[in-house]
Amino acid sequence: MVTTDSGRYKVTATTRAAVTLVLLSALLSGCRADPSTARGTAERFLDAHYVRIDLPAALPYTKDLARHKVEEEIGLTRGQVIDETTRKPSVHYTFLEEHPVGDDMVNYLYRGTIVVEDADRFERRWIVTVRRDDDGWRVTNYQELGE
Secondary structure, three states: OEEOOOOOEEOOHHHHHHHHHHHHHHHHHOOOOOOOOHHHHHHHHHHHHHHOOOHHHHHHHEOHHHHHHHHHHHHHHOOOOOOOOOOOOEEEEEEEEEEEOOOOEEEEEEEEEEEOOOOOOEEEEEEEEEEEEOOEEEEEEEEEEEO
16 A cells, blocks of 8 residues: 555555455365365365376275275375376366265265366266264265266
């Protein structure tokens, strides 16, 4: 802001842009589910596993069968070099449905959109089962369904 001769503050375009950026950041960060909730855990898992394709980062969100599946996937990809030159897909997902099973278990359904450069775009649906235990919410199973 700039002070005018009368002592008032004048809002500049730079100030307006900064305020807009702060408000937009706050709005977008508010769109993510709280990581201490069942849905937040499911979405942190999806972000690590499918969006970032970082299987070791997905492990802390898992337990039981889901942990076994991720560990198996890590084993299958061991020795494969994945770096900046690797052609990775762009993955986005949308929340579709929530199905509580009692107080300590929830099944979530998501639609994933996968885009690979120079290839067709395709969609998958993911069912993510999250359960609460002493450590909080953990993904205990996930399943990928074709469209």
